[in-house]
Every structure is written in C-alpha cells, then in structure tokens.
Amino acid sequence: MTKPGYDCAMATVRLRGQLEKLAGGESVVDVDAGTVTELLQQLEQDHSGLEGWILDERGELRRHINVFVNGEPAEPDTVIDDKDKIEILPAISGG
Amino acid sequence: MTELLVGTRKGLFVLEGQPGSEFSIQSRAFVGEPVDYATRDPRTGRLFAAVTSPFWGPRIWFTDDLADEWQPARGVALPKGGEDALKRVWVIVAGEADGLVYAGGDPGVLFESRDGGETWELNRALWEHPTRPRWRRDSGGLSVHSIAPWPGDPQRLALAISAAGVWLTGDGGQTWAHGNEGIVADYLPEEARATAIDLCVHHLERAPARPERLYLQFHGGVYRSDDCGHTWTDIAAGLPHDFGFPVVLDPADPDSAYVIPVTTADRVTDGRVVVFETRDAGATWIPRDAGLPQGDAYLSVLRQSFAAAGEGASLELYFGATSGEIFGSDDAGASWFGVAQRLPAIASVRPA
Numbered sequence: 001m002t003k004p005g006y007d008c009a010m011a012t013v014r015l016r017g018q019l020e021k022l023a024g025g026e027s028v029v030d031v032d033a034g035t036v037t038e039l040l041q042q043l044e045q046d047h048s049g050l051e052g053w054i055l056d057e058r059g060e061l062r063r064h065i066n067v068f069v070n071g072e073p074a075e076p077d078t079v080i081d082d083k084d085k086i087e088i089l090p091a092i093s094g095g
Numbered sequence: 096m097t098e099l100l101v102g103t104r105k106g107l108f109v110l111e112g113q114p115g116s117e118f119s120i121q122s123r124a125f126v127g128e129p130v131d132y133a134t135r136d137p138r139t140g141r142l143f144a145a146v147t148s149p150f151w152g153p154r155i156w157f158t159d160d161l162a163d164e165w166q167p168a169r170g171v172a173l174p175k176g177g178e179d180a181l182k183r184v185w186v187i188v189a190g191e192a193d194g195l196v197y198a199g200g201d202p203g204v205l206f207e208s209r210d211g212g213e214t215w216e217l218n219r220a221l222w223e224h225p226t227r228p229r230w231r232r233d234s235g236g237l238s239v240h241s242i243a244p245w246p247g248d249p250q251r252l253a254l255a256i257s258a259a260g261v262w263l264t265g266d267g268g269q270t271w272a273h274g275n276e277g278i279v280a281d282y283l284p285e286e287a288r289a290t291a292i293d294l295c296v297h298h299l300e301r302a303p304a305r306p307e308r309l310y311l312q313f314h315g316g317v318y319r320s321d322d323c324g325h326t327w328t329d330i331a332a333g334l335p336h337d338f339g340f341p342v343v344l345d346p347a348d349p350d351s352a353y354v355i356p357v358t359t360a361d362r363v364t365d366g367r368v369v370v371f372e373t374r375d376a377g378a379t380w381i382p383r384d385a386g387l388p389q390g391d392a393y394l395s396v397l398r399q400s401f402a403a404a405g406e407g408a409s410l411e412l413y414f415g416a417t418s419g420e421i422f423g424s425d426d427a428g429a430s431w432f433g434v435a436q437r438l439p440a441i442a443s444v445r446p447a
Contacts (some may be wrong), residue, residue, distance in 0.1 A: 012435045018151065022167075053151045056180035057173040090150035 009082035011039060011069075019088060022049035031086075036067050037076040039086060054088060064091040097404060098447040099413060100142070101421065103435040104131035105439035107144050109161060114411055115189075118434045122161050132399055136189045136196065136212070142447075143212055145184035145198070153183050154196060155381050159211050170215040171198065173222075185240040186399065187212070191249040199239025203230055203256050207268065218268050226273075230259035233314075240398055241299035245306045253301060253324045254311060259313070260294035263324050267276035269385055271414035273436050274320070277327035277399075281315050290423060293387055297340045309378075312342040312398075330377025335369075336419030338362065341401035345410050345427065350376040352401075352410065353428060354398050363393040370412070376429045386431035394418055397442055404446035415441030 013029050018029045024047065031046065033039035040061065044051045056062055056071045060076075068087040080086070099110040099118060109401040124130075124133035125146050125304040132145040140159065147153045156165040159335035161278075173181050190197055190207075198206040198215065205218040222344040223241075230237055238257050243316035245251035253274065254262040261274040264438030273292060280291050304307040306348050311322045311327070318327040336356035352373050358365050359447040371380040394416040401414040413434060421434035421444060 010166050041420050047427065056152060057175050057177060060180070062150065062152055093149060 009033070009080050009084065010082040011080045011086050013043060013088065015038070015085040015088070019050065019053065022053060023047040024049065024078075033080050035076070035080060036069070036074050036078045036086075037061075039089075042068070064087070064093065066091050073076055096291070097411060098135075099434070100135065100143070100144075100443075100445045100447055101415060101438065101441060102133045102399070102436075103439035103441050104129050105273075106130055107133050108435075108438060109434055110421075113432065114423060115431075115432055117432075118423075120435075123209075124161075124165060125156070131183055131444065132186055132238050132443045132445075134187050134445045137204040138189055139211060141212060142383055143187045143196075145187060145200075147183050149339070153200065155212070155215070157194055157195050165173075166213075168208070168215055170208075170217075173199075173202075173204065173217065175387065182236055183236045183238070186242055187240070188242040188244065191244045191247060191369070195199075195249060195372070197242045197252075199242050199254065201236035201238045201240055202232075203227070203237040203259055205239050205242070205254060205268065220264075220269055221271050222263070224271055226292055227257075229292055230256065233258045234294050237301035243299055243301035243309060245301070246301060246303050248306075251306075251323075253299060254436050255296040255299035255311060257297065258293045258295040260292055260296060261299065274324035275327070276325060277320075277329070278313060278318060279329070280315065284364075298342050300342050300344050300351035300352075302344055303346045308349050308354045308376075308438075310342050310344060312339050312354055314338070315359065317342070318379065319351075319352075329374070333380040334371055334384075336367070340396060340398040341414070343412060344402050345403065345406055347406035347410075348374065350374055352377065353401070355414065361393075363395050366390065366392060366396055368392045368422070370414070370428055370431075383424075383428040383431075385429065386424075399443035400441050401447075402445050411446065413444050413446060417441060417445040 098403040101108040104272045106126045107124040108251040109122045110118040111121045129147045146158045155168040158165045184200040186199045186288040188197045194211045208215045230410040241255035243253040262271045263274045297312045307323045317331040322414040338359045344355045367389045369382045369384040404411040415421040417440040419438040422436040422437045424431045
C-alpha cells in the first residue's frame with residue numbers, strides 16, 4: 001500500500017510483557033508505516049489499549065523507551081522498509 | 096486489624112497489623128516502580144494506585160481485589176497534540192456522588208471519573224484557566240496534590256496546587272476561583288505578595304464535621320480557614336518550625352489538626368521526631384513524641400505520607416518517611432509505635 005509522498009512498508013513488530021497484554025495478547029503484529037513515528041502512531045490506532053504507553057500526549061516517544069529496527073537502535077524519523085523487524089523495549093535503568 | 100497502603104519508590108506495599116505492634120507485609124504490587132499514591136475507595140473497596148513508570152509514563156491502576164490483576168484506567172492524560180504531557184498523578188479521592196472519583200496531578204491538572212475510576216476525563220475549566228501561565232512549578236512539579244470534597248455536596252470542592260494556591264468551585268468544577276486571601280508567601284518580595292498566585296501550598300484538608308473549615312500546611316506557615324477557603328489565618332505560632340508537608344485532622348473534631356514540623360533549611364526533622372497536635376483550632380500546639388525517635392533522627396515525611404483512620408479517642412495516625420520507616424499511634428497521638436522499617440523511600444501512606 002502506498003501513501004501520498006512516500007512508500008510505506010509492512011513491518012513486523014514484536015510486543016513483549018506489558019505491551020503484549022495491552023495489545024490483547026498479540027505478541028507479533030504487522031504495521032504499515034513509512035517511519036518509526038508513523039509505525040508507533042499506527043500501532044496505537046490498531047490497538048487502542050496501547051494509546052499513551054509508547055508515545056506521550058505530545059506524540060513524542062517516551063524518554064526511556066527504545067525502538068530497534070532489525071536489532072539496531074532507531075530514531076523517530078528512521079525509515080521503515082518492507083519486512084523490517086521492530087522491537088519496542090524499556091531502556092536499561094538502575095543505580 | 097488495620098490495613099495500610101504504602102506507596103514507595105520501589106512499589107506498593109500492603110501492610111496489615113494490630114495497632115500497637117509492628118505490621119507485616121501482606122502483599123506487594125508494581126514491584127520496582129514508583130508508586131506515588133495508593134488508596135482504597137471507602138464506598139466500594141476498590142483499590143487505586145498512582146504509578147509513574149519511568150518507561151511507560153504515569154498511570155492510575157485499579158483492582159477490586161488484591162489477589163486479582165490490576166487494570167490500567169483509561170483517559171488519565173492531557174489533550175493529545177499539545178505542548179505538555181502528564182508527569183505524575185499525586186492524589187486520588189472519592190467524590191460525593193455515586194461513582195465520582197477525583198485525581199490530581201502534574202502539571203496542575205484535575206481528572207474526574209464518573210464510573211468508579213475506570214475511565215477519566217480532564218477538568219477543562221481548570222486546564223484552560225486564564226491564570227495558568229502564571230502558575231509556577233516548584234521543585235516537586237506543578238501539582239494538584241490535595242482534593243477536599245464537601246461532605247454530601249458534589250458541587251463544592253477545594254483543591255490545592257503547588258505552586259498555584261488554593262482553588263474553589265461551587266458548581267462541580269465548571270468554574271474555579273482562588274481562595275488565597277491571608278496566605279503570605281515570604282519567599283516572594285514584599286511588594287509581590289499581595290497579588291501573588293504562585294503560592295506553594297504543601298497540603299490541604301477539610302474538617303468533615305464543619306466543612307467550611309479547612310487547614311493547610313504552607314511553604315512556611317500553617318493556616319486555617321473558617322469561610323470555605325476564601326480567607327486564611329496563620330496558626331503556626333507555637334510550632335518550632337512553620338515548615339512541613341502533611342497535615343492531618345481528626346474527622347470528629349473540627350478544632351483538631353496534626354502537623355510534623357521540619358526545618359526550613361533541609362526539610363527534615365531537627366534530630367527529634369515530633370508530631371504537633373492542636374485541639375483548639377491552632378491557638379495552641381501540643382508536642383506528641385512518646386515513642387518517636389528523639390535523637391539523631393532527621394526524617395523527611397512527604398505530603399501524602401501522614402494519614403488518619405477512625406476518629407475521636409480511637410483515632411489512629413500513621414506516617415512514613417523517605418528512610419523507609421513507618422510510625423503509628425492508636426490513641427490519637429498520645430503514644431507512638433513502630434509499624435515498619437527498612438522499606439524503600441515512602442511517598443504515601445493511607446489506611447484502608
């Protein structure tokens with residue numbers, strides 16, 4: 001599927017722990033998006049239980065959440081390619 | 096048997112025990128996460144916890160049974176697409192209508208639920224108040240931390256915001272007005288005090304047996320209002336320090352209040368832990384320290400960490416410190432006992 005202005009791709013998102021529960025028990029979901037931000041927005045639209053958990057009210061990625069694309073740390077504007085594998089994980093913390 | 100809900104930097108602890116001796120830990124929840132407040136709705140028994148996950152953000156959770164899984168409430172958020180995000184939920188209070196529950200949070204927001212706390216809506220009148228640009232964050236944030244319903248009347252409510260003073264509504268939250276007259280902010284230049292609205296109220300409580308009376312602990316000063324919160328009288332004379340965070344009342348006695356003074360410089364007890372009680376509406380204060388540490392004790396007791404259960408001669412009082420200790424009294428403060436120790440830093444204590 002193509003959106004105006006850019007190509008979209010169907011990526012596979014792996015959900016674990018709390019996010020899996022909030023997505024109704026789905027641990028793997030396919031999301032159609034062009035960038036990481038779009039993917040997270042679409043994920044919230046597809047699974048309303050996730051609203052506000054990954055992106056805050058401003059639409060910004062929560063500070064201590066990391067998104068990986070094919071195992072590499074990604075930024076909000078990282079482009080998603082077809083069949084990319086996405087992980088959304090809490091950051092390392094402690095001390 | 097008394098149940099205490101204890102919110103800590105590392106999760107919720109549910110303690111249970113016979114007043115007079117140490118309590119035991121009955122259960123834990125939200126292990127490792129900051130639980131800023133936890134309470135039980137006295138009407139339904141429903142438990143609420145305000146959890147500020149460093150990862151997933153601030154949220155209200157509820158459960159009807161500690162043995163069951165906690166559920167995240169919906170709608171505890173600011174409007175999408177704005178410039179701000181919810182930072183923390185500070186307090187959750189049962190309202191005066193069926194299913195009505197209030198929650199206060201940072202940045203200076205009030206949420207209302209009409210279904211017992213499962214779904215929530217932002218109070219728009221407070222959110223869009225024209226004075227909001229003049230509200231000021233203090234070191235703890237911009238926090239609606241005190242919500243005082245009027246017994247039997249869901250239209251009347253008082254709030255305290257740090258640092259935006261006292262707010263009053265008589266129409267169920269459709270409109271809000273300040274109730275700050277008489278409060279003196281000595282941290283501001285003298286010429287700025289008369290018109291200041293960035294007033295750092297630390298805690299506010301209403302006397303349920305005489306609802307037009309309220310008490311507040313200020314950032315320097317303890318105050319009483321006898322006119323529903325419109326005007327305030329300083330009643331700190333007789334206290335060793337006028338600084339502190341919580342204030343607690345005996346529900347049966349509108350002339351009663353309890354405070355825990357701390358030093359202005361470092362905001363801890365001054366080596367001795369002393370609760371001060373008034374039974375004459377603040378004219379005099381009586382030190383209540385029997386059983387409390389009286390040497391080398393520098394405790395920090397936060398605004399939600401002091402609470403009462405029962406009333407009158409059987410009034411129970413409990414307070415926790417960031418050192419992880421909890422103290423209790425089952426004789427209205429005449430004597431104190433150790434309830435718990437070696438817990439994580441305590442943010443709230445509420446008897447259920």
